Amino acid sequence: MISRYFHFEEMGTNIRTEIIAGFTTFMAMAYIIFVQPAVLQVAGMDFDAVFVATCLASFIATLIMGLYANYPIALAPGMGENFFFVYTVVLTMGLTWQAALGAVLISGVVFVILTFLRIREMIINAIPASLKHGIAGGIGLFIAFIGFIQAGIIIKSPGGIVSLGNLHSPPVILAVIGIFIIAILLTRKIKGGILIGIVATALIGIPMGIIKFQGIASLPPSIAPTFFKLDLVSTFKLGGITVILIFLFMDMFDTIGTLVGVGTATGFIKDGKLPRANKALLADATGTVFGAVFGTSTVTSYIESTTGVSAGGRTGFTSVVTALLFLVSLFFAPIIRMIGGGFEVSPNVFLYPVTAPALIIVGSLMMKTIVRIDWKDPSEYIPAFLTIIGMPLTYSIADGLAFGFISYPIIKLISGKGKEVSWLCYLLALLFILRYIFL
Numbered sequence: 001m002i003s004r005y006f007h008f009e010e011m012g013t014n015i016r017t018e019i020i021a022g023f024t025t026f027m028a029m030a031y032i033i034f035v036q037p038a039v040l041q042v043a044g045m046d047f048d049a050v051f052v053a054t055c056l057a058s059f060i061a062t063l064i065m066g067l068y069a070n071y072p073i074a075l076a077p078g079m080g081e082n083f084f085f086v087y088t089v090v091l092t093m094g095l096t097w098q099a100a101l102g103a104v105l106i107s108g109v110v111f112v113i114l115t116f117l118r119i120r121e122m123i124i125n126a127i128p129a130s131l132k133h134g135i136a137g138g139i140g141l142f143i144a145f146i147g148f149i150q151a152g153i154i155i156k157s158p159g160g161i162v163s164l165g166n167l168h169s170p171p172v173i174l175a176v177i178g179i180f181i182i183a184i185l186l187t188r189k190i191k192g193g194i195l196i197g198i199v200a201t202a203l204i205g206i207p208m209g210i211i212k213f214q215g216i217a218s219l220p221p222s223i224a225p226t227f228f229k230l231d232l233v234s235t236f237k238l239g240g241i242t243v244i245l246i247f248l249f250m251d252m253f254d255t256i257g258t259l260v261g262v263g264t265a266t267g268f269i270k271d272g273k274l275p276r277a278n279k280a281l282l283a284d285a286t287g288t289v290f291g292a293v294f295g296t297s298t299v300t301s302y303i304e305s306t307t308g309v310s311a312g313g314r315t316g317f318t319s320v321v322t323a324l325l326f327l328v329s330l331f332f333a334p335i336i337r338m339i340g341g342g343f344e345v346s347p348n349v350f351l352y353p354v355t356a357p358a359l360i361i362v363g364s365l366m367m368k369t370i371v372r373i374d375w376k377d378p379s380e381y382i383p384a385f386l387t388i389i390g391m392p393l394t395y396s397i398a399d400g401l402a403f404g405f406i407s408y409p410i411i412k413l414i415s416g417k418g419k420e421v422s423w424l425c426y427l428l429a430l431l432f433i434l435r436y437i438f439l
Contacts, residue, residue, distance in 0.1 A: 006070060006315040013314040018072075020192040021313025022321025025074050027198045028307040028358050031150075031342065032058070032076045033329060035350075036296060039082045043090040043097040045295065048221030052330060053294035056223070059326040061287025061299050066319030069279035072308055073262055074322045075287050078300035080396060081250050085297040089243050095234065100243070101226075101292050102235030107247035108288030108298075114252075115285050121277040124256055126424035130373050131404045132264045134384030137370035138391035138400045139261035143303050144363025145392040151175030151356035152345065171343045171353040174205050178357030186361065194311050194358050202339045202354045210343050210353060215334035226295020249435055250398055251298045255284045257397040258301040264369050266309050303397070306362045379415045383408035402432040 008014055037050035054077055061075035089100045114120050127135070148154040149162075152172040157163035165172055178201035185193030205211035235244075259280055263269040274280070280301075287299030308318050342350030370388065374380040383404045391400030409421045409429045 006317045011314040017312040018317040021308035021311040021318040024195040024311040025308030026322045026325040029302050029304040036077050043086045046225035049223050049226040052223040053296040055326050055330050056294050057291035059323045060290050061283050062319050062323035065283035066316035069276050070316035072313035072318035073305040074302050077296045081298040098229050098231035099234035102230045102232040103243040105292035107244050111285030115281045120281045124277050125273045126422045130380040130384045133369045133372045134387035136261040136264040138388040140363045140366025142391040143359045147356045147359030150352040152351040171351045175353040175356050182361045214338050220330040251300050253398040253401050255301045258303050307358050310362050310365050379411045405429050406432050
C-alpha cells in the first residue's frame with residue numbers, strides 16, 4: 001500500500017532507499033533543533049519551549065510535504081529568518097518576541113492565501129530554464145559554502161571576507177576526514193553513502209574527544225512558555241507591516257529557490273514546470289502558521305533536503321521518515337545533540353564537523369546542473385551566473401534569486417529579445433527592485 005501511494009515503482013525507488021534518504025536528510029538538518037532555540041533565546045524566549053516548537057512545526061510541515069505533495073523535501077524554521085527575527089525585529093526595531101511571532105503568523109496566513117490563488121506556483125513556472133539551472137547550481141555552491149564554514153575549514157577573515165581556518169583544530173580535522181569518507185563511499189557507489197559517512201564520522205569523533213556521549217533519551221520539555229503567546233495588536237506597531245512584508249519576501253523566495261533547485265537537480269521539473277508545486281508550497285505556508293502558534297520563527301523548505309535526494313530519496317515517503325524523526329527527537333534529544341549538535345570552539349562559536357561534510361559533498365553534486373545552461377547566449381548565461389555567484393556571496397538564496405530575476409529581463413530587453421520574457425518575469429524584476437529601494 002505504501003509503495004502504491006508514493007509511486008515507488010514509477011519513481012524507481014523502494015522503501016529501504018526512502019528510509020535511508022529520510023534519515024540522511026534528518027541528520028543533515030538536525031542542527032536546527034538546537035541552533036533555533038539558541039538563537040531565539042537571545043530574544044528572551046524559553047530555550048526548551050522553542051526546542052519543542054521547532055520539532056513540532058518541522059514535523060507538521062514535513063509530513064504535509066510528504067503525504068500531500070509527495071516530495072522528498074523537509075521543512076524547518078529557516079536560518080536567516082530566525083536571525084532577522086531576533087537581531088532586527090526584536091533587538092533593533094524594538095518589537096517584543098510575542099509581536100514578532102504575530103508577524104510570522106500573519107505572513108503565514110498570507111502565504112496560504114497566495115498558495116490557494118496559485119500565485120506562488122505561477123512564479124515557479126515563469127522562471128526561465130537558464131535561471132532554474134542557475135538556481136540549482138547556486139544552491140549547490142551556497143550549501144557547500146555553509147558546509148565549509150560549519151566545518152571550520154573556512155572562517156571569517158579580519159582582513160578580507162573569508163580565509164582558511166585552523167587545519168590543526170580537531171573539529172576541522174574530523175570534518176576533513178568526514179569529507180573523504182563520504183567521497184570514497186560515493187565513488188564506490190555504496191548505497192546510503194552519505195548517511196553511513198555521517199555515522200562513521202560521528203563514531204570517529206568519540207575517541208577524538210569531539211563527540212561526547214550525553215545519554216540517550218529524556219522526556220520532552222514543556223511548550224507552555226511560547227505556546228500561543230502571539231501579540232497581534234503590537235505587531236502593527238513600530239514597523240510591524242514592514243516586518244510582515246520582509247518575512248513574506250524571505251520565505252517566498254527561499255522556498256521557491258529550494259523547490260526549483262531540488263526539482264531541477266533531481267529531474268522533478270518537467271517542461272519547465274514543477275508538478276504539484278502548489279501542494280509543496282502549501283506545506284511551508286501551513287508550517288509557518290503552526291510554527292508561530294507553537295512559538296518559533298518562519299518555517300521554510302530546507303536545502304539540506306538534497307542530502308536525502310542524493311542518497312536516493314525520490315518520493316514523499318522520504319519526508320514522512322524525516323518528519324517522524326523530528327517527532328521522535330523530542331524524546332531523544334541527548335543523542336541527537338551528540339551527532340547533530342555543534343562543537344563549541346570558543347564562546348558562542350560552534351562547528352558542526354559531523355554534518356558539514358555532507359553539505360560540502362552534496363553541493364558538488366548539485367553543480368552538475370549548470371551544464372544545461374545555454375553558455376553560448378550571454379543573455380541566458382550572464383543572469384544564470386549572477387544567480388549562481390550571488391547566493392554564496394550574499395549568504396542568501398533570496399538575494400541570489402534577485403540578481404537573476406533583475407538582470408534577466410533587463411539584459412533580454414536591451415539585447416532586443418524582450419519578447420522572450422514573460423510578463424510575470426518583468427513584474428518579479430520590478431518587485432525585487434522595489435524591495436531593495438523600500439525594504
